[in-house]
Amino acid sequence: MVMAKVIAHRGGASWVPENTLAAFRWAAEHGCRWVELDISLLGDGTPVIIHDQTLERTTDSQGALADLCLADLERIDAGAWFAPAFAGERIPTLGQLLQLCAELGLGANLELKPDANNVEALVEATAQVLEDAQAVGGPWLFSSFEHEALELMAKRLPSIPRGLLYEGIEDRWRDKAAALGAVSLHLDQELIDPALIGQAKAEGLEVFVYTLNDAARAQSLFAAGLSGLFTDDPLLFDPAWRAGS
Secondary structure (H helix, E strand, C coil): CCCCCEEEECCCCCCCCCCCHHHHHHHHHCCCCEEEEEEEECCCCCEEECCCCECCCCCCCCCEHHHCCHHHHHHCCCCCCCCHHHCCCCCCEHHHHHHHHHHHCCEEEEEECCCCCCHHHHHHHHHHHHHHCCCCCCCEEEEECCHHHHHHHHHHCCCCCEEEECCCCCCCHHHHHHHHCCCEEEEECCCCCHHHHHHHHHCCCEEEEECCCCHHHHHHHHHCCCCEEEECCHHHCCHHHHHCC
């Protein structure tokens, strides 16, 4: 799988309210061919695009996702907190996101964000939406800090590649990547070094870092073999990197 060197993190969170359809439109308008987003689950089993398991940080409402159903999304504003121009933005469903990506020609890193009680449910709901959409759009790549979710997704939708996401790398990352059939490692940019990049590439893995908003450091890591980065501000980087070339 070939991803862009620069991937818009949550759609470009420095410029737009993260994980909204407005954010992904902004990314496309500014030359990004890949975006990253978070898939979480409402209490009624609807997969939606939001990072947190609660509403407070990125909406005008309060409470847990587990207490919500699809109809509740109509009363929740996910844009006005960022700027008045985005008032009325909603938390998108996964189905809405897939359709928009298809319309805009975007590839997407779909990060699975289960809570402790809904790993299997999130995987199944996500897989069902992708199947119902008949794989519209894409390409897609799944990632998750919850490696159980990737294990389940490897069985459920084996044709969609997987990236192994770490906060801190573990000694057995090679074995874990092989067991999951992972195509990439996704690592904290503060912990990455050229040696680790080289080791991963030697195992046939692409290496991506999050969340990098520093053009000089990006140049250094690309020189060391880095495959790509997730950034809140894609405009810091070469337009060709955003376009995937």
